[in-house]
Amino acid sequence: MFRFAQHDKKSILRNFSKLLKTGISKLNTQNNISFTVIGGGQEIGANCFHLNINGTGIILDAGLHPQKKGNDALPNFAALKNLDSDFVLISHAHTDHIGALPYLIQQFAYLKIFATPQTRDLAEVMLHNSLALTQKEIADSDPLPKYTHEQVDLLTESFNVIKYNEPLPIQGYRHFSNEDIHVTFLDAGHILGAAGILLQTNGAKIFYTGDTNTSKQSILAGADYPKEPVDVLILETTSASSDTNIKRQDEAKRLAKSINKIVENGGSILIPVFALGKLQETLKLLHNLMRKGSIPELDIYTGGMGREISDIYDIHRYNTTQINKDARLKDIPQLPIDYEELLSAKYFKVPSIVLASSGMMFEGTTSFALAQRWLKEKNFGIFFVGYVTPDSPGYTILNSKTGDIIELGETSGKIKVASDVENFRLTSHSNRDDLITLVKTLKPKTVILIHGEQNGIDWMEKELSDRFPSIKIIKPRIGENYPIDTN
Ligand SMILES: [Zn+2]
CATH class of the missing domain: 3.60.15.10 (Ribonuclease Z/Hydroxyacylglutathione hydrolase-like)
Structure with missing residues (x-):
């Protein structure tokens, strides 16, 4: 009968465990x-x-x-x-x-x-x-x-x-x-x-x-x-x-120029924005333009959820890579959008900027409701600053020009475009x-x-x-x- 000598047993076990380990490590390197x-x-x-x-x-x-x-x-x-x-x-x-x-x-x-x-x-x-x-x-x-x-x-x-x-x-x-x-x-x-x-x-x-x-x-x-x-x-x-080879600074300058044109003619500007991200970035950009004197000090209107989100931006400003960590969004003067008087508010009489969601102007949102009156106002402007998906009301407006007759959804009816519509690449x-x-x-x-x-x-x-x-x-x-x- 063949028996392993003690030392043989040990060396075989050693070799076997070595073999096993090599096998496992080989297995482990394969993902x-x-x-x-x-x-x-x-x-x-x-x-x-x-x-x-x-x-x-x-x-x-x-x-x-x-x-x-x-x-x-x-x-x-x-x-x-x-x-x-x-x-x-x-x-x-x-x-x-x-x-x-x-x-x-x-x-x-x-x-x-x-x-x-x-x-x-x-x-x-x-x-x-x-x-x-x-x-x-x-x-x-x-x-x-x-x-x-x-x-x-x-x-x-x-x-x-x-x-x-x-x-x-x-x-x-x-x-x-x-x-x-x-x-x-x-x-x-x-x-x-x-x-x-x-x-x-x-x-x-x-x-x-x-x-x-x-x-x-x-x-x-x-x-x-x-x-x-x-x-x-x-x-x-x-x-x-x-x-696109468009630079952000150039777009900001173009935005300032277009705002000035509307304001000089006594109009107001509607900027459809997402409440998260786009509202805060646009608000800060407008504030920067006002501080530099590129646009006049205008009333800026912002809505409920956007303000709540701005507070979260402020709370986290020291633990994220914000350009100016000491600047708080809540220190930028803003008037609240009054949903009860949405279509009769002061921005229809005094040149102002309204930042309203949604960014794509979906039916049932504030920007959608405002757009229906805004579009009819000569000298007013609707300015887009972000991505707008095809088939959204925002896309229809974005691709319209003065004199066009457009329909935004089941509830809007036909609207003749009188306002200026512009698009800025501030994505x-x-x-x-x-x-x-x-x-x-x-x-x-x-x-x-x-x-x-x-x-x-x-x-x-x-x-x-x-x-x-x-x-x-x-x-x-x-x-x-x-x-x-x-x-
Ligand atoms: Zn996103």
């Missing part, structure tokens, strides 16, 4: 990563993306579609049923990134949510407001499931806050690698609290831009990006559809050139193009493949699973 769009892939819609990294399921954002109603506005959560999900990482508090979160948690209550402290505070205001709006739509044929204000409070209290630049190790329930996934939120510049999300494990680096802005605005400084190359770049393309998204520079700097092996209009995504695909032929470019379709090679 198994896949990407799935749950919503908002080839459009500016209900943003929601899923990553499986070595068994850990990560959902990036859970947004509501800005134009759709009822269940159509939700990401395709059914696609999550066959995927492991452990965490939700929220890039920022705009509704198209966060609005579907209550519905996601209704279905997957065990998910752990991570966001910056600023996003957590903003989410509270945004989700309460969104609830008030969506529950009004209950008469829809396919209404959204109900949830309550108490549930919004519980939800936002359950957020785990993660500060900028502080990596956090995570592992999901079915994580099969010894290595954690390190999550780092980097300042995305877009709005207060906005983050680009860097995920690192086993030598693989994945960066999700969220909504990103390289350049500084009036309040926020530009975005901060990973210092080293990444393997995978999940890239937003909101501004990729427009060809909070990186332009085409900035996005291409980002790709050049981060040297990814794979770029996944998301969150853009189809023509913008197509343009970006062509441009990137011409300039960087070795990069694999993915234009993901909803529900399809894309394996990502980072090995």
